[in-house]
Amino acid sequence: MSKVDLKQLFNGLQQQMSAQLNTNREFIDHPGSKGDALENAWIDWLRKYLPNRYCVDKAIVIDHEGNTSQQMDIVIYDNWFTPFIFTQNGFHYIPAEGVYAVFEVKPDIQGNVGEKSYIEYAGEKIESVRMLKREAASFINGGIKITPRPLTKVLGGILCSTNGFTHKNNDTIEKHIKALENLQSIDLGCIADYGSFYIDYNPNAEITIVGQDAYLEFYANRKFNKMKFSEASHSFVTFFMQLTRYLQQAIGTIPAINLNAYLKNIGEEVDEQI
Secondary structure, eight states: OOOOOHHHHHHHHHHHHHHHHHHHHHTOOOHHHHHHHHHHHHHHHHHHHSOTTEEEEEEEEEOTTSOBOOOEEEEEEESSSOOOOEEETTEEEEEGGGEEEEEEEEEESSOEETTEEHHHHHHHHHHHHHTSOOOEEOEEETTEEEOOOOOOOOEEEEEEEEOOOSSOSSHHHHHHHHTOOGGGOOOEEEETTTEEEEEEEESOSOOOSOSHHHHHHHHHHOEEEEEEEOOGGGHHHHHHHHHHHIIIIIIOSOOEEOHHHHHGGGTOOOOTTO
């Protein structure tokens, strides 16, 4: 039986992923465009490697009451069961029920927006998505009507090119991320030249009770346990594998959208008995 060197294959994939991101990023030099270029580079990278069932865009997330999130650098959302995306004045408005994950993009994990660190700023933007109201609906699977499922977690993370902290260890980054609690908590991230990371929380099980209250209680109760970093030479591969694991094995398929909750705003409804 012949064998292939998996380590060599993964190293090749890492180099391919790195080249994809760097090529998209390096050709834009205008200072006002660098932020957009970096975000677009990560978006293109995720679109290239994630399965087609996932869409990736800059977007604002909206709920059935018209509440909106802050503008998110990256939203990973459903491409199968989300029946509508609003686009107005160049902005995508994605129903909260369709969102799998959101990411803040920065050139460096070290930095500030006003008085807030980049990590704290990312946490606040993630919170603006997680706090939106979602209503799950029943759906048909294999000809059988399935009752509404519990709300899924919304993954939150940060994507950076480098680590500018003076002490090149994980302690400073961990201190900042550990300070984020409840809906601001970060699940995973990637620092291209330093390593990817994920956060282990307690409890770490999935949400098992239907409804917004159970979803909010889950985040209120979960506590930081530990943070795990990869080697710098594996940053893209490990981040991608962790993200894919979360999407496919932890979240699965998003809850079906309660369409009448949205139509109520224009005084209309769909027949739920058909």
